[in-house]
Amino acid sequence: MPKIALITGATAGIGEACARLFASYKYNLVITGRRTDRLQRLADELTRENGVEVQVLTMDVRHRAEVERQLNGLDEDWKAVDVLVNNAGLSQGLDSLQDGNTDDWDTMIDTNIKGLLYVTKVVSNWMIARKDGHIVNLGSIAGKEVYQNGNVYCASKHAVDALNKAMRIDLLPYGIRVSAIHPGAVETEFSEVRFKGDTDRAKKVYEGFEPLTAHDIAETIYFMVSRPKHVNINDLIIMPVAQANSVYWNKER
Ligand code: NDP
Numbered sequence: 001m002p003k004i005a006l007i008t009g010a011t012a013g014i015g016e017a018c019a020r021l022f023a024s025y026k027y028n029l030v031i032t033g034r035r036t037d038r039l040q041r042l043a044d045e046l047t048r049e050n051g052v053e054v055q056v057l058t059m060d061v062r063h064r065a066e067v068e069r070q071l072n073g074l075d076e077d078w079k080a081v082d083v084l085v086n087n088a089g090l091s092q093g094l095d096s097l098q099d100g101n102t103d104d105w106d107t108m109i110d111t112n113i114k115g116l117l118y119v120t121k122v123v124s125n126w127m128i129a130r131k132d133g134h135i136v137n138l139g140s141i142a143g144k145e146v147y148q149n150g151n152v153y154c155a156s157k158h159a160v161d162a163l164n165k166a167m168r169i170d171l172l173p174y175g176i177r178v179s180a181i182h183p184g185a186v187e188t189e190f191s192e193v194r195f196k197g198d199t200d201r202a203k204k205v206y207e208g209f210e211p212l213t214a215h216d217i218a219e220t221i222y223f224m225v226s227r228p229k230h231v232n233i234n235d236l237i238i239m240p241v242a243q244a245n246s247v248y249w250n251k252e253r
């Protein structure tokens with residue numbers, strides 16, 4: 001029986017890289033995001049290249065009713081999810097708290113915290129019923145440290161760090177594994193989204209050093225998930241060699 005991975009935010013970056021890697025290991029996939037065209041193209045490609053089955057769910061994780069409707073609408077066979085990668089997330093803006101845009105705050109909190117909770121509530125119940133499953137939460141170095149102007153994004157990722165620990169306790173009686181991965185700079189669409197389409201500003205974030213790639217993160221997530229059943233990696237921080245933490249960098253000038 002092929003395993004099933006449900007990956008949120010699979011239209012780009014880390015989520016897309018996870019979808020590609022898990023498909024190469026013959027997982028059937030449920031991939032989600034807001035951009036249906038990208039999801040459908042990816043699904044067609046992964047089925048063609050890897051012979052796996054892929055379900056596409058277009059959903060905005062901020063909308064609880066939509067999340068519940070889309071997930072609960074899956075056929076029963078597809079609810080036997082072995083791996084949930086809680087990846088959908090974003091940053092909006094890089095402003096001081098006093099100058100912050102309150103709509104950006106809502107978007108980050110609604111996506112990174114509430115969206116992750118809505119998806120987890122539904123899927124964890126499927127895992128509880130089977131007494132099996134593994135949840136991998138995308139935290140960030142921003143969930144371990146706080147940097148200038150990172151305020152609300154950092155807070156949202158600190159919340160993911162707390163929820164990762166909380167899930168592990170609450171799901172303990174059911175043998176469900178819960179892990180978090182906390183990357184430093186990964187070159188994806190993240191900065192383009194943070195800077196709202198300002199591609200020049202986004203490109204500069206990754207200049208003068210070698211950032212992590214989405215594939216680096218996908219490989220590490222696959223490593224976590226593919227450990228023997230009795231092994232759980234609770235927490236993993238992964239950085240580019242040129243980034244010691246949120247503040248100290250070794251960049252060429
Ligand atoms: P990308 O912008 O490349 O991808 C983000 C994904 O999240 C997209 O597929 C996007 O899909 C999805 N997404 C965003 N908002 C929503 C929403 N409201 N509903 C559904 N899906 C949504 O960024 P990354 O791949 O870099 O980011 C993935 C995760 O990794 C995030 O949680 C991020 O915080 C975290 N992270 C990233 C780091 C980095 O340096 N890049 C470092 C540390 C952590 P769509 O727009 O189609 O809905």
Ligand code: 8X3
Nearest residue numbers: 140141142183184185
């Ligand atoms: C993304 C990494 O350092 O921009 O979570 O917050 S950082």
